[in-house]
Amino acid sequence: MSNSVFSVISRFVEEYRSSTPNKLKMIDAYLLYILLTGVFQFLYCVLVGTFPFNSFLSGFISCVGSFILAVCLRIQINPQNKRDFLTVSPERAFADFLFAHTVLHLVVVNFVG
Amino acid sequence: MAHLCLFSLLVLSLVLETQALTPTHHLTTTDVARLQAVLSQPFTDLKSAYYSVVGLSKLGIFVADADETCRFINSNLDPSSVESLFYAAEASQALSGCEIPVTNDTRDLLLATVSEDSTASQIHQSVSALSALGLPLASQEVVSALKARISKEDNVLAIILALQTASRLSQQAELGEILEEIEDLAARLDDLGGVYLQFEEGLEATALFVSAAYSLSDHVDMEPPLKEDQVIQLVNSIFSKKSWDSLSEAFSVASAAASLSNNRFHVPVIVSAQGPAAVSHSHPFLQLQVTDVLCQPLSSASVLVESASAVASKSAILSQAPFTLRDGVFELNFMASQPASGYYQFSVAITGDSRFVANHVELKVKVSTRVAINNMDLSVVDKDQSIGPKTTRVEYPTKAKASFMADSHQNFAMTFQLVDETTGVELTPHQTFVRLHNQKTGQEVVFVAEPDSKNLYKFELDTAERKTEFDSISGTYALYLMVGDATLENPILWNVADVVLKFLDEEAPGTIQAKTLYVPKPEIQHLFREPEKKPPTVVSNAFTALVLSPFLLLLILWFKLGANISNFTLSPSTILFHIGHAAMLGLMYVYWTHLNMFQTLKYLAIIGSLTFLAGNRMLAQKAVKRYSNYREYFVYLSDLFLMW
Numbered sequence: 102m103s104n105s106v107f108s109v110i111s112r113f114v115e116e117y118r119s120s121t122p123n124k125l126k127m128i129d130a131y132l133l134y135i136l137l138t139g140v141f142q143f144l145y146c147v148l149v150g151t152f153p154f155n156s157f158l159s160g161f162i163s164c165v166g167s168f169i170l171a172v173c174l175r176i177q178i179n180p181q182n183k184r185d186f187l188t189v190s191p192e193r194a195f196a197d198f199l200f201a202h203t204v205l206h207l208v209v210v211n212f213v214g
Numbered sequence: 215m216a217h218l219c220l221f222s223l224l225v226l227s228l229v230l231e232t233q234a235l236t237p238t239h240h241l242t243t244t245d246v247a248r249l250q251a252v253l254s255q256p257f258t259d260l261k262s263a264y265y266s267v268v269g270l271s272k273l274g275i276f277v278a279d280a281d282e283t284c285r286f287i288n289s290n291l292d293p294s295s296v297e298s299l300f301y302a303a304e305a306s307q308a309l310s311g312c313e314i315p316v317t318n319d320t321r322d323l324l325l326a327t328v329s330e331d332s333t334a335s336q337i338h339q340s341v342s343a344l345s346a347l348g349l350p351l352a353s354q355e356v357v358s359a360l361k362a363r364i365s366k367e368d369n370v371l372a373i374i375l376a377l378q379t380a381s382r383l384s385q386q387a388e389l390g391e392i393l394e395e396i397e398d399l400a401a402r403l404d405d406l407g408g409v410y411l412q413f414e415e416g417l418e419a420t421a422l423f424v425s426a427a428y429s430l431s432d433h434v435d436m437e438p439p440l441k442e443d444q445v446i447q448l449v450n451s452i453f454s455k456k457s458w459d460s461l462s463e464a465f466s467v468a469s470a471a472a473s474l475s476n477n478r479f480h481v482p483v484i485v486s487a488q489g490p491a492a493v494s495h496s497h498p499f500l501q502l503q504v505t506d507v508l509c510q511p512l513s514s515a516s517v518l519v520e521s522a523s524a525v526a527s528k529s530a531i532l533s534q535a536p537f538t539l540r541d542g543v544f545e546l547n548f549m550a551s552q553p554a555s556g557y558y559q560f561s562v563a564i565t566g567d568s569r570f571v572a573n574h575v576e577l578k579v580k581v582s583t584r585v586a587i588n589n590m591d592l593s594v595v596d597k598d599q600s601i602g603p604k605t606t607r608v609e610y611p612t613k614a615k616a617s618f619m620a621d622s623h624q625n626f627a628m629t630f631q632l633v634d635e636t637t638g639v640e641l642t643p644h645q646t647f648v649r650l651h652n653q654k655t656g657q658e659v660v661f662v663a664e665p666d667s668k669n670l671y672k673f674e675l676d677t678a679e680r681k682t683e684f685d686s687i688s689g690t691y692a693l694y695l696m697v698g699d700a701t702l703e704n705p706i707l708w709n710v711a712d713v714v715l716k717f718l719d720e721e722a723p724g725t726i727q728a729k730t731l732y733v734p735k736p737e738i739q740h741l742f743r744e745p746e747k748k749p750p751t752v753v754s755n756a757f758t759a760l761v762l763s764p765f766l767l768l769l770i771l772w773f774k775l776g777a778n779i780s781n782f783t784l785s786p787s788t789i790l791f792h793i794g795h796a797a798m799l800g801l802m803y804v805y806w807t808h809l810n811m812f813q814t815l816k817y818l819a820i821i822g823s824l825t826f827l828a829g830n831r832m833l834a835q836k837a838v839k840r841y842s843n844y845r846e847y848f849v850y851l852s853d854l855f856l857m858w
Contacts, residue, residue: 123775130771137764145757149749160761187853192833199829203798203822207814210806 128175132168139164159212166205174198235446236572238409239454240484241471243509248457249471250275252464260290262461264301269465271308272472273508284312293320296327300339303346316347328355330362334372337363338379345382353387361391370415370423373399377426381433389434396427397439403448410454411447421452421466428473428480437479442571445480449507475506481569482507483515485562487577488543494582494703495636498549502537502577504564515566517544525557525578532560548579554639555583555701582703584635585643586610587695592711594618595625603627606711614711617690621716626675628663628710632697640669643699648673650684650691650713659683663695677715686717787831794825 121129139161146157177186177194186194241249253270257263263286267277277283287305291314292298299320306312327340328351337359344351360376373395380392403411403420412420431438440448453471458464474482488501505511517539522532531553537544557580564573587610593603608614620626628648632641646663659680663673677684691713698705748754782788798821805814 126775127772127777130768130775133771134764134768137767138761141757141761141764145761149753149757152746152748184853190837192837196829196833199795203818206802207805207818210802211811213806 122180125175125179128171128178132171132175135164135168135171139168153214155212155214159209159214162212163205163209166209167202170198170201170205235409235443236575237446237449237453237482237484239450240486240507241453241456241509245453245456246273246471246509249273249464249468252458252461253468255461257286260287260298260301260305263287263290264305265461265465267305267308269461269468272468274472277309280309280312284309287312288314293317294323296324296336296339296343299324300343303343307346314347316349321349324349325351328352328359330359332359332363334360334363334367334375334379338375341379341382351383353383356383357387357389357392364392364395370399370402370413370419374419374422374426377430378422381426381429385434389430393430393434393436396430399423399427400440400444403444405447406451409447410451411444412451417452417455418463418466420448421463421470424448424452425466425469425473428477432478435478440480442480445474445482446572449474449482453507471508475508475510477569479569480571481512481567482571483512483564483573484509485564485575485577487579490580491577492580492582493548495549495584496703498547499545500548500560500579501543501545502562503542504544511542512564512566512570515564515570518563518565519546520561520563520574522548522558522560522579524553525559531558548581552637553581554637555581555634555641557581557701580701582701583637583641584704585641585697585699585702585706586633586635587697587706587708588631588633590630590695590710591628592618593627594620595627597623597625608710610706611708613709617712617714619714619716620675620677622678622718625677626713628673628693630663630671630695631669632671641699642669643697643702645696645698646671647696649694649696650675651694652687652689652691654689655687657685657687659691675713675715677717681717684715684717688714688716690714783835785832785835787828787835790828791825791832794821794828797821798825 142157142160142164146161151157174194174197176182177189177197178191189197250270250273253266253273255262255266257266263283267283270277284306287302290298291302299314302314306314321344324340324344327336332340337356341351341356356379360379364373364376376392377395377399380389383389402413404414405411413423427438427440452467455467458467474480484503484505484507486503486505488503491500493500502517503511504515504517517537519532519535519537521530522535523530531551532548535546535551537546557578560577560579562575562577564570564575590608590610591605592608592614593605595603606614606616606618618626632643632646633639634641642665646665648661648663650659650661651657661673661675663671665671693710693713695706695708695710798818801814801817801821805811809817
C-alpha cells in the first residue's frame with residue numbers, strides 16, 4: 102500500500118519537475134511561502150493564545166487572501182488554460198493580481214491595529 | 215327641524231359652558247386693601263396726585279380732605295402744559311366741589327392740541343381735559359385726528375389711548391372704526407399657556423386696554439368682541455401681581471378692576487370657599503363667597519348646585535340645590551343630605567345677571583367624619599388549634615389589663631371594626647397600622663392591618679414567621695393601633711395592650727443601634743480594567759522570526775529556479791511602475807503606523823493612479839513584445855472572435 106503511494110508521489114514529483122514551465126514553478130514557490138507563513142501564524146495562536154485576536158485574524162486573512170489571489174494568477178497565466186481565459190492576457194491577470202492585492206492589504210493593515 | 219337645531223345649539227352651548235375657564239388669580243380683600251394703601255400714599259406732584267385721586271375714586275373711595283387736595287392741585291397746575299392740565303382736570307373732577315380756573319388761552323391751547331400733528335397721548339390728554347372741564351369740543355375732528363395717529367403710531371399704548379379718548383366723545387360721532395381697534399388689539403394679546411392673556415408691553419398696558427375697551431363699549435353700547443375665556447385670561451393676567459412697582463401700575467390695575475366689576479357686558483365672577491371646602495357634623499354648612507373682581511359681594515346673584523357626585527363612586531348626591539345667602543356668604547347645609555365621608559365633586563352655577571362671566575365653577579368638597587372602633591378582640595391562638603382561643607375584648611381608649619404571651623407555639627391575633635361614629639357605616643381608612651414598640655430597646659415594628667370582604671380588620675402575628683423583623687429579640691412589646699385618613703377628624707393612636715413575645719435562638723445583641731442610614735459609607739475603590747496578559751517577549755520574538763522565515767525559503771527557491779531580472783527594460787514606465795509599487799507598499803507601512811483610512815485613501819489614489827498608468831504602459835509593451843510573433847497574435851484574435 103505505502104509502496105504505491107510512494108510511487109505515485111515520486112511520479113507526480115517527476116512530472117511536475119519536467120512539464121511545469123518555470124513561471125508556474127515560481128508562483129508555486131510563492132504559494133508555498135504564503136502557506137508556511139499562514140501555518141506558523143496559526144501555530145502561534147494555538148500555542149500561545151489569541152491575544153491580540155484582531156491582529157491574528159488580519160494576518161491569517163492576509164495569508165489566505167494572498168494564497169487565493171496567487172492561485173488565480175497561476176490559473177490565468179497557465180498556457181494550458183488559454184482557451185478558458187481568452188479575454189484575459191497574462192499581463193491583465195498580473196494587473197488584476199496587483200490591484201486585488203492593494204485592496205486586500207488596505208483591509209489587512211486597517212484591521213491589524 | 216327648528217326644534218332640533220335649537221336643541222343641538224343648547225347642548226353645544228352647555229358643553230362649551232362646562233369647559234369654560236374660571237379665574238385662577240383674583241384679588242382678595244387684603245390685596246384690595248393693599249391696592250388702596252398704595253394709592254393713598256401722600257402725593258409729591260400733580261401726576262401722583264392724579265393717580266391717587268382718580269385711582270381711589272375708581273375703587274369707590276373718596277379722598278379724606280378734598281379741599282387740601284384741591285388746593286394742592288391748583289398750586290401745582292401749569293396752565294401752559296397740556297399734560298398738567300389733564301392731570302388737574304381729571305383729578306378735580308374726581309373730587310367734589312373742586313374747580314380749576316379756565317381761561318380762554320387754556321381752552322385754545324387744548325383745542326389746538328387736537329390735530330394730526332400731536333401724538334395720541336397729547337390728543338388723549340387734551341380731549342380728557344376738555345371734557346373734564348366741561349368745555350365744548352368737535353368730536354369729528356378728534357375722530358379724524360385719532361384715525362390719522364393710529365395709522366402713524368401703530369403701537370399698543372397709542373391705540374389704547376385712542377380708545378380712551380373715543381369714550382369721551384359724543385355718541386353721534388363716527389366711532390365705528392375706532393371701535394374695530396378693540397378687536398385688532400385683542401388679536402395682539404399673547405396667550406400664555408391658555409391661562410394668561412397679556413400684551414408683551416406688560417401688565418400696565420393690559421390693564422389699561424381692559425379699562426379703555428370697556429369704557430368705549432359702554433359708551434357706544436356695543437358688546438366688546440372679547441370671548442368669555444379671553445376675559446377670564448385677562449383677569450388672570452391683571453390680578454396675578456399682588457404688589458405693584460409704581461403708582462401708574464397700581465392705577466391701571468384699579469381702573470381695570472373697576473371696569474370689570476361695573477360694565478354693561480361682562481362681569482367676571484369670583485367664587486371661593488370660605489376656609490377649606492370641607493364639611494362635617496360639627497360644621498355642616500358649605501360656605502362660598504361669590505364676589506366680583508373687587509371682592510364686592512354680588513347682590514343679584516343666586517347660587518345653585520347643579521350636581522354633586524361622589525368622586526369615588528360617581529353616584530349623584532345632589533341636583534339643583536340652591537344656596538342661601540346669609541351675611542354676604544352663600545351657604546348650603548350639605549350634611550343634611552347625609553353624605554358618606556369622602557370627596558365630592560360639586561358643579562356650581564351662579565345666575566341672576568346675564569353679564570356674569572365664568573359663572574360655572576367646579577369645586578371639590580371633602581366630607582369628614584369621626585371614626586369609632588368596635589369589637590376590638592385580642593386573642594392568643596394555639597398553632598395546633600388544640601386549645602381554643604382566649605378572646606379578650608378591649609374598649610377604646612382603655613388598655614387591656616393583662617398582657618398577652620405569644621411564643622413559637624402560639625399566634626397573637628387581633629380583630630376589630632372601624633365604623634362611622636354617627637351613621638355606623640363601616641369605614642376603610644387609608645392608614646390602619648399596628649405598631650409594636652419594645653420599650654427597653656426602643657425597637658419598633660409596624661404592620662398593616664387588612665380588612666377582609668366584610669370590612670372586618672384582622673391582624674395576626676406569627677412569632678416564628680416574623681422573627682427577622684424583630685431581630686429575634688424577646689421581651690414586652692407595647693401594641694398600638696394607628697388609624698388615620700384625610701377624611702377622619704379624629705385620627706387614633708391607641709395603646710391597646712402589651713404583648714410578651716418569645717423567640718427561639720435569641721441572638722441578643724444587647725442594645726439595638728438605630729439603623730445607621732446617614733453615616734458615610736465605605737469608599738468604593740475604582741478598579742481600572744486590567745490589561746490583558748501578554749506572553750513573554752521572548753516567545754513573541756521567537757514566533758515573529760519563525761513567521762518571517764518562509765521568506766528566506768522563498769528567496770532560496772526562486773534563486774534555485776533561476777529567477778532573474780534579465781528582462782528588465784530600463785524604460786521610464788517600468789521604472790515609474792516599480793517606484794510607484796514600492797511607494798504603495800511603503801504607504802501600507804505608514805498607514806499601519808501613522809495614518810487613518812481617509813489619509814491613506816487620498817495618498818493611495820495619487821500613487822495608485824500613477825502606478826496604474828505606468829504599469830499599464832509597461833505591461834502593454836511586454837504584451838507587444840510577446841506578440842511580436844504575428845501568427846500568435848492572429849491566433850489570439852481569431853480565438854477571441856470564435857468566443858463571440
